[in-house]
Amino acid sequence: MKKHVLFVDDEPNVLDGLRRMLRGERGRWELDFAGSADEALDRMRAGDFDAVVSDVNMPGKDGFALLAEMRMAERTQDVPIIILTGRHETDIKRRALDLGAADLLNKPVEPQDLIARLRSVISLKDYQDEIKGQNAILERKVKDRTAELEGSRLDIIWRLGKAAEHRDEETGNHVVRVGCYSRVIAETLGADREFVEMLFVTSPLHDIGKIGIPDAVLLKPDPLDKDEWDVMKRHCVIGAEILREDSKVMNAFLAWRGARTYGDNGNAQDPILKMASSIALTHHEWWDGTGYPTGLAGEEIPLESRIVALADAYDALCSKRPYKPALSEAEALSVIHDEVGRHFDPAVSAAFEESIKELRAIRTELCDEASCLAGMGCSP
Ligand SMILES: [Fe+2]
Ligand SMILES: [Fe+2]
Numbered sequence: 001m002k003k004h005v006l007f008v009d010d011e012p013n014v015l016d017g018l019r020r021m022l023r024g025e026r027g028r029w030e031l032d033f034a035g036s037a038d039e040a041l042d043r044m045r046a047g048d049f050d051a052v053v054s055d056v057n058m059p060g061k062d063g064f065a066l067l068a069e070m071r072m073a074e075r076t077q078d079v080p081i082i083i084l085t086g087r088h089e090t091d092i093k094r095r096a097l098d099l100g101a102a103d104l105l106n107k108p109v110e111p112q113d114l115i116a117r118l119r120s121v122i123s124l125k126d127y128q129d130e131i132k133g134q135n136a137i138l139e140r141k142v143k144d145r146t147a148e149l150e151g152s153r154l155d156i157i158w159r160l161g162k163a164a165e166h167r168d169e170e171t172g173n174h175v176v177r178v179g180c181y182s183r184v185i186a187e188t189l190g191a192d193r194e195f196v197e198m199l200f201v202t203s204p205l206h207d208i209g210k211i212g213i214p215d216a217v218l219l220k221p222d223p224l225d226k227d228e229w230d231v232m233k234r235h236c237v238i239g240a241e242i243l244r245e246d247s248k249v250m251n252a253f254l255a256w257r258g259a260r261t262y263g264d265n266g267n268a269q270d271p272i273l274k275m276a277s278s279i280a281l282t283h284h285e286w287w288d289g290t291g292y293p294t295g296l297a298g299e300e301i302p303l304e305s306r307i308v309a310l311a312d313a314y315d316a317l318c319s320k321r322p323y324k325p326a327l328s329e330a331e332a333l334s335v336i337h338d339e340v341g342r343h344f345d346p347a348v349s350a351a352f353e354e355s356i357k358e359l360r361a362i363r364t365e366l367c368d369e370a371s372c373l374a375g376m377g378c379s380p
Helices: 012-021 037-046 063-072 090-098 111-167 174-188 193-205 208-212 226-233 235-243 248-257 271-282 303-318 329-338 346-354 356-365
Strands: 003-008 029-034 051-055 081-085 103-106
Touching (some): 003 037, 003 111, 012 111, 037 063, 063 081, 081 090, 090 103, 103 111, 111 193, 111 271, 174 303, 174 346, 193 303, 208 235, 303 346, 303 356, 329 346, 329 356, 346 356
Parallel strands (some): 051 081, 081 103
């Protein structure tokens, strides 16, 4: 493919001279000529050039202004420019190089010099373009790989939530629905996008700690006695422990990879694990301070947990469980309404009520008979 070269000079006879000088190169180069910097910039806006040769002294915009404008525009910033100067114009030469000229040529121009310089700057640009192309491919690959890893990470998180759900026979889409409800409530509350996304991903892990509760307690059909209830309450601490950032497995993994401890690798602040662990620990705290395991009250309870508490309760009330029938939505809303300010945060409850249509649509779409989450915009 022919390379496109633009020559800029206000003197027509200079351009004519260049045209004659390079007649023999027309098989290799497409030559274009502009009588001013503005005309040259117009040409470059309309088409791609591989090199520019420009005079410095021109009426209106001079060669420096042309150079500066070219360096500022994305389309032309990498196009090499050869500046033509007088033999002794040392200051001009220095300034041209400072502004990013690729090369300098003394006037009057010798044909062989001009051809050699043009070849050199064009092949350098080719090389740079090739590297740029390879970098773009590499960047795309890294991006794809990162998205893949992110996808598997989220998938594992959701499957972990489902594993815990199977443990106490709350099969179906409970954890998925809790994720979707939590996201909608957080959005209605005006939470930022990052928080909403993290909540969506981590809320299904709220009961992961049930994995550590014995069958005799977890699956007991009769009401739990005080001791059994104390065992049951431990699922919060167990869940937080499972999701804690300094897990032994992660430490072993990072030690194997050469990092000293969990955290040396920049993972100590992993926001997803942090939020997941916080939800697991505090999703049974009550707004009035009478919840468990710590008895936190009001805004001491992390916002994510105040949202999940309501999403989880709404879903549990509307779902059939081995020990209870499903309530109608009106009954569930009335139970929740009575608990505002006691169990539930009033602001979160208001956002919940405001979003009820959307929550209802999710509940219908992701009912326990639904085997597919497609079309909800709520799939993990
Ligand atoms: Fe729980
Ligand atoms: Fe739950």
